[in-house]
Amino acid sequence: MRFDKKMVWLEKVTRNLMLFVGLLGIIVIYLGFFYLLFSGRDTSILPWYLLLSPWICVFYGLSRKRQLEVFEWLKKKIVRK
Numbered sequence: 001m002r003f004d005k006k007m008v009w010l011e012k013v014t015r016n017l018m019l020f021v022g023l024l025g026i027i028v029i030y031l032g033f034f035y036l037l038f039s040g041r042d043t044s045i046l047p048w049y050l051l052l053s054p055w056i057c058v059f060y061g062l063s064r065k066r067q068l069e070v071f072e073w074l075k076k077k078i079v080r081k
Contacts, residue, residue, distance in 0.1 A: 019061025025054030 029050060036043050059067060 018057045022054045022057030
């Protein structure tokens with residue numbers, strides 16, 4: 001296998017792994033958070049970035065085109081015309 005093909009394969013595997021880990025993290029972290037929230041336990045001890053961290057994995061698991069679409073969507077949401 002040539003070096004180019006190895007790198008393309010490695011990038012695809014890494015992106016898919018990041019996407020899988022991010023989605024699994026969203027499920028586990030948010031289910032745990034909502035369990036604590038609805039059971040009446042204190043959730044103030046949880047840092048805010050705990051809820052954002054799986055989304056970072058999902059973002060980097062997306063293709064470059066999808067990442068740029070996410071940036072455009074965020075820019076439309078944040079910047080007021």
